[in-house]
Amino acid sequence: MESTKSFYIKSTPEVFDAIVVGSGITGGYAAKELTERGLKTLMVERGRPVEHQVDYIGENRDPWTMPNRGKVDEQVAAEQFPIQRQCYAFDEHTKQFFNNDRDMPYSTPAERPFSWIRGNQLGGKSLMWARQSYRWSDLDFEANLKDGHGTDWPIRYADLAPWYSQVERFIGVSGGKEGLPVLPDGEFLEPFDFNAVELALKAKFDAKYAPARMIMGRTANLRRATAEHQAQGRVQCQARHQCHRGCSFGAYFSTQSATLPAALKTGRLRIATDSIVHSVLYDPKTNRATGVRVIDAETGETREYHARLVMLCASTLGSTAVLLNSTSSAFPTGLANSSGVLGHYLMDHLWAAGADGRIDGFEDEYYYGRRPTAPYIPRFRNVVDQHPAFLRGYALSGGAAREGWGSTAGQAGIGKDYKAMIRKPGSWRFGLHGQGEMLPRFENKVTLHPTQKDKWGMPLLHIDVTHGDNDRKMREDMADTAANILEYLGVKDVRKKMATDEEYPPGLAIHEVGTARMGRDPKTSILNGHNQAHDVPNLFVTDGASMASSAWQNPSLTFMALTVRACAYAVDEMKAGRI
């Protein structure tokens, strides 16, 4: 990809057609779509520039070439990254992509921790995400209406299906066509392969638990680069399993590998990095957003950017923070908040519950290379029958791997015994862990802290979230069911695992959604069915803040489909003179 340097701006008198706030998974996509549809667009990003291929400083480095063999210095981790270090992907290779907690604090009630994992740089969390990509079905879009928790989604699967297809083709999603009603098929590249143990367990599982099925996880890694991907400068996944460090092959989808080059190619994109959006500018006479006020992250100076359309893509909590901070006499509690629900109904996925154990046999079976995904059992709970203890459902994912060799390079050890250990593959292990749907509840909310501010003078976000009764019961079932499945499959020494909320706080699934939800009724929602603010027609929010429920699938594919659909609608509305 050509350098982005010539596209950066600081101050400008220009009035853009559109401003996109954020450059992560949704901001990158919005920039691509709006520029390709003819709009002169400014992408405003609070973090520093990250150049594709140049700034992936942890890539291609083996643990023994790193000062701490891949582990972050304990004092640095404790002082600067006490929250981010809880993320499994945080290490010496990736630390530069995680937010420095000391610079960017937030608050929670002392007895209710929330782990907010952030990537504040050009590319956002698209650089570190695990790329699991799943469509929703009508089981998910209809859930709120059917059981009365949350507000009815203003869209259904058919509204999103063509946009899912468009996104999947562009980003490149590897997966199998399975014909499962709970997990609609899409435009897939070939799936990655099961290993020998997984194949044997899959056969046993599918036979016993049909219509549930064990499939290969769908992932935004190029199993094969199509002509479209090659034109983006991307090549096939090398199965190095180093995606979180940035990938110079462009083999997984990120802003840098795909959407940013596409937007830059149009010649219509400008980028303002190190520009913290403080608030959206609003003109009460026209009832329109007119731009954004930003604080320069390096100098602390403020400046304004102006545009005819403002699209917030600053991540779920980032976008809501901007709205809450955009107050005026027309909107004293936050822009577009006439309903009063801004900040409410925060959700994250239910996680850290499952089981694992040992598989005997298969000693002569090996596998080659690494794999950027793993086996996956889509939702089976509450699809046909209703579980007596809880509503909604969850997926299980996991896989089989050999202990010992391969994965040991970053592990503790030294000398003769260590060398002997890494030469000899150990026994096979197999595990499954759940990812479940959290119910939307009004009391799970974010507000601006009344007094505390960060070093740039921005009010801290105060995050107050607990798991409810339904959430707790679902997590118990995730662990019980995973253990039962493993016992049936013949796994030995099965260990059930269920972390407490203290060990694994909400937020740590890194799938936070809600707080500026879509809905049919302006009295109970912030956005309409096109991610457009009910109250302010030229203001859109297309990231996870817009979600009216969390479903059980990893969310980012749905964020992207919503973003593309919203951009198409916004451009049509602009052309028609309605916004």
Ligand SMILES: Cc1cc2nc3c(=O)[nH]c(=O)nc-3n(C[C@H](O)[C@H](O)[C@H](O)COP(=O)(O)OP(=O)(O)OC[C@H]3O[C@@H](n4cnc5c(N)ncnc54)[C@H](O)[C@@H]3O)c2cc1C
């Ligand atoms: C380790 C890890 C694994 C994950 N795995 C998966 C997965 O397998 N599948 C999946 O679907 N999701 C996964 N996720 C979640 C996924 O990364 C997010 O859902 C996704 O990145 C959200 O996209 P976004 O554009 O809303 O936010 P982000 O990608 O976070 O981008 C938001 C951008 O906005 C910027 N910003 C914020 N506030 C402001 C402001 N005030 N002014 C200017 N800019 C601002 C930020 O700096 C950032 O660059 C994972 C995340 C992590 C960290």
